[in-house]
Amino acid sequence: MADDKSNAAEYWKANVRTIIGCLAVWAFVSYGCAILFRPILASIPVGGTDLGFWFAQQGSILTFIVLIFFYAWKMNKLDEKFGLGE
Amino acid sequence: MSQFAINLLFVGASFALYIGIAIWARAGSTKDFYVAGGGVHPITNGMATAADWMSAASFISMAGLLASGGYANSTFLMGWTGGYVILAMLLAPYLRKFGKFTVPDFIGDRFYSNTARLVAVICLIVASVTYVIGQMTGAGVAFSRFLEVPNTAGIWIAAFIVFLYAVFGGMKGITYTQVAQYIVLIIAYTIPAVFIAMQLTGNPIPMFGMFSTHTESGVPLLTKLDDVVSALGFQDYTADVDNKLNMVLFTLSLMVGTAGLPHVIIRFFTVPKVADARWSAGWALVFIALLYLTAPAVGSMARLNLVTTVYPEMAGQTENYADAAEEALRYEDRPEWFRTWEDTGLLTFEDKNDDGRIQFYNDGSDFEDRGWEGNELDVNNDIMVLANPEIANLPGWVIGLIAAGGIAAALSTAAGLLLAISSAISHDLIKTMINPKISEKGEMLAARISMAGAILLATYLGLNPPGFAAQTVALAFGIAGASLFPALMMGIFSKKMNNSGAVAGMLSGLICTLLYIFTYLGWFFVPGTNMLANEPAQWIFGISPLSFGAVGAMINFAVAFAVCSVTKAPPQEIQELVESVRYPKGAGVAVDH
Numbered sequence: 001m002a003d004d005k006s007n008a009a010e011y012w013k014a015n016v017r018t019i020i021g022c023l024a025v026w027a028f029v030s031y032g033c034a035i036l037f038r039p040i041l042a043s044i045p046v047g048g049t050d051l052g053f054w055f056a057q058q059g060s061i062l063t064f065i066v067l068i069f070f071y072a073w074k075m076n077k078l079d080e081k082f083g084l085g086e
Numbered sequence: 087m088s089q090f091a092i093n094l095l096f097v098g099a100s101f102a103l104y105i106g107i108a109i110w111a112r113a114g115s116t117k118d119f120y121v122a123g124g125g126v127h128p129i130t131n132g133m134a135t136a137a138d139w140m141s142a143a144s145f146i147s148m149a150g151l152l153a154s155g156g157y158a159n160s161t162f163l164m165g166w167t168g169g170y171v172i173l174a175m176l177l178a179p180y181l182r183k184f185g186k187f188t189v190p191d192f193i194g195d196r197f198y199s200n201t202a203r204l205v206a207v208i209c210l211i212v213a214s215v216t217y218v219i220g221q222m223t224g225a226g227v228a229f230s231r232f233l234e235v236p237n238t239a240g241i242w243i244a245a246f247i248v249f250l251y252a253v254f255g256g257m258k259g260i261t262y263t264q265v266a267q268y269i270v271l272i273i274a275y276t277i278p279a280v281f282i283a284m285q286l287t288g289n290p291i292p293m294f295g296m297f298s299t300h301t302e303s304g305v306p307l308l309t310k311l312d313d314v315v316s317a318l319g320f321q322d323y324t325a326d327v328d329n330k331l332n333m334v335l336f337t338l339s340l341m342v343g344t345a346g347l348p349h350v351i352i353r354f355f356t357v358p359k360v361a362d363a364r365w366s367a368g369w370a371l372v373f374i375a376l377l378y379l380t381a382p383a384v385g386s387m388a389r390l391n392l393v394t395t396v397y398p399e400m401a402g403q404t405e406n407y408a409d410a411a412e413e414a415l416r417y418e419d420r421p422e423w424f425r426t427w428e429d430t431g432l433l434t435f436e437d438k439n440d441d442g443r444i445q446f447y448n449d450g451s452d453f454e455d456r457g458w459e460g461n462e463l464d465v466n467n468d469i470m471v472l473a474n475p476e477i478a479n480l481p482g483w484v485i486g487l488i489a490a491g492g493i494a495a496a497l498s499t500a501a502g503l504l505l506a507i508s509s510a511i512s513h514d515l516i517k518t519m520i521n522p523k524i525s526e527k528g529e530m531l532a533a534r535i536s537m538a539g540a541i542l543l544a545t546y547l548g549l550n551p552p553g554f555a556a557q558t559v560a561l562a563f564g565i566a567g568a569s570l571f572p573a574l575m576m577g578i579f580s581k582k583m584n585n586s587g588a589v590a591g592m593l594s595g596l597i598c599t600l601l602y603i604f605t606y607l608g609w610f611f612v613p614g615t616n617m618l619a620n621e622p623a624q625w626i627f628g629i630s631p632l633s634f635g636a637v638g639a640m641i642n643f644a645v646a647f648a649v650c651s652v653t654k655a656p657p658q659e660i661q662e663l664v665e666s667v668r669y670p671k672g673a674g675v676a677v678d679h
Contacts, residue, residue, distance in 0.1 A: 008665070008668075008669060010508065012668050012669075015668075019175045022173070022175060023172070023175070025170060026171045027173075030164045030168050030337060031337065031338075034160065034164060035330055035333050035334055035337070036330055036334070038326055040494055042326075044558055046297060047296070047297025047298060047306055047307075047308065048297065048305070048306025048307060048308035048309040048310070048324075049215065049297075049306075049308045049309070049312075049324040050324075051155055052326075053160075053308075053324050054297070054478045056157060056160035056163070056164065057157075057160050057163055057296075057382040058293060058379055058382065060163075060164050060167070060168065060235065060374070061163060061164070061167045061379060062376055062377050062379075064167050064168055064170060064171050064371060064375075065368065065371050065372055065375055066328070067171050068170060068171060068175075068364075068368040068371055069368045071174060071175055071364065072174070072361070072364035072365050072367075072368055075179070075361070075364060076361055076364075079361065083671075084360070084669045084670060084671045085361070085670055085671065086229055086359050086360060086665075086670050086671060086672070
């Protein structure tokens with residue numbers, strides 16, 4: 001039982017770490033590149049405008065998709081590793 | 087065949103399809119009515135979630151807001167997709183493991199309190215009804231155009247159809263119907279965009295066309311657009327915004343709102359396994375992104391086409407826009423689509439300087455030297471997507487298709503929301519709290535009566551909506567994000583969060599957000615009852631009512647933790663419940679009480 005408990009706690013910690021990593025990327029592309037850092041990225045031209053604009057209208061959406069699939073894949077592996085899957 | 091007949095044919099055919107599917111998959115039991123038997127594949131579920139999600143706000147309204155606001159309105163794009171990231175990581179898998187039907191179910195059980203359940207029901211109803219108001223606005227635009235009736239009549243017709251549709255459906259019927267609706271709406275959205283991208287840039291993929299060269303003038307499309315709109319005194323399409331705080335908060339509001347909206351969350355109860363809930367969120371976002379990556383192209387190209395319709399000389403220019411502006415379209419030469427939209431009252435022209443030409447420019451700019459005496463053309467943002475194929479002279483069947491798509495978008499979401507409202511009332515309020523012995527028949531009846539009530543209220547308020555469809559919907563997101571999202575998240579991530587904390591948090595988040603919104607938009611959205619004008623100078627720290635949901639959510643978290651720290655910790659079995667929600671192992675199918 002004690003083993004089960006520490007195993008479960010370990011799993012939860014790994015999950016929370018993964019979430020924090022993914023959300024850091026999530027915030028960086030949307031709030032960072034697309035909004036706050038747009039003036040800094042203004043010198044990088046993309047099709048008639050700048051990189052920040054591209055992130056705001058397309059780049060962030062594409063990153064979000066990658067993030068969700070990465071998380072689902074990673075969690076499936078964790079489920080297996082800790083024997084906590086269904 | 088007249089355009090009217092073509093529209094009728096497309097809308098009629100798509101309806102026949104949905105009704106056919108609804109009858110084929112008719113809900114037999116209350117359980118089917120709410121969660122489709124708990125056995126839907128992640129891809130199917132992803133597609134249905136996407137249809138549920140992409141409402142009149144996404145389909146009809148969003149590209150129009152992008153067209154008028156440019157970069158500043160990118161918030162809608164990021165907010166309504168980025169929310170899925172937090173939904174997939176912070177809520178969906180755990181709520182699926184929890185295995186109940188509804189959001190108030192989770193909140194009521196997790197916070198071991200019927201007060202919490204009741205507060206969750208109230209939050210859910212306020213957010214969902216606001217959302218339905220936005221759908222009615224959008225559906226009203228679509229119906230008024232394709233039936234060629236005034237806007238008000240369009241809204242009432244939409245209400246009647248939504249009612250019939252939702253009342254005889256139920257979740258199971260809706261899941262398969264929504265797959266069909268997704269297919270109709272994505273085709274309807276993409277085909278005109280491909281045609282227009284080809285016309286303007288020679289690139290058939292709209293998301294790439296937007297960043298390539300405008301064929302007629304030889305400059306990049308977005309540069310061309312910036313030049314054209316600034317020649318008319320508008321802000322550059324790609325211009326940065328000054329108030330970054332507001333933009334960040336607005337995006338955050340839409341994101342947390344996505345993760346707090348009951349009709350989306352409920353979707354994740356219907357997959358067989360916890361792992362499927364994670365994949366479902368990913369697939370949903372893929373299907374949503376197909377539209378959201380096209381929307382900015384539709385917005386920018388529609389804006390350019392609108393301007394070059396009014397000022398035909400501007401299309402091939404690279405300089406000398408001032409001369410081109412003199413050659414504005416003569417009112418008597420206006421195209422057919424202009425006339426039909428005039429009939430709906432959503433596009434208006436007033437010849438202020440009596441020169442018989444249409445002057446379309448930013449009213450704030452001074453162009454008296456050109457003999458202009460004010461902007462003469464008023465175009466409702468919500469008509470941009472529907473009018474877009476007509477503006478671009480696309481064939482009649484494309485126009486019919488987009489009418490069918492717009493209506494599919496509004497119907498599918500309105501039906502999903504009404505289902506969430508009705509299940510909150512019949513299941514959470516009546517069955518769980520008031521009369522546990524109610525028969526299945528009685529419960530279904532209560533569900534249908536509450537749907538009818540919600541439609542009437544939303545339609546009434548939709549006649550004088552608090553904003554364009556997407557803006558009204560954004561308010562709903564703010565409300566859901568400020569009230570339900572923090573409670574759900576704390577319920578999973580904080581074992582120590584107790585009933586008093588959650589209730590105090592939800593109430594303060596909901597009340598603060600509503601007060602802020604009503605101050606600027608009128609009490610209960612009744613026009614003329616607002617206490618301050620809804621303009622940036624009046625907003626506290628420049629935070630718009632649309633963005634306040636994020637602040638409301640922070641208040642919710644802060645109050646909850648403060649109250650929790652001075653009240654009794656939750657009982658041991660609740661802490662164990664939270665523990666079990668965190669691990670996929672042992673998840674059964676969703677069960678009734």
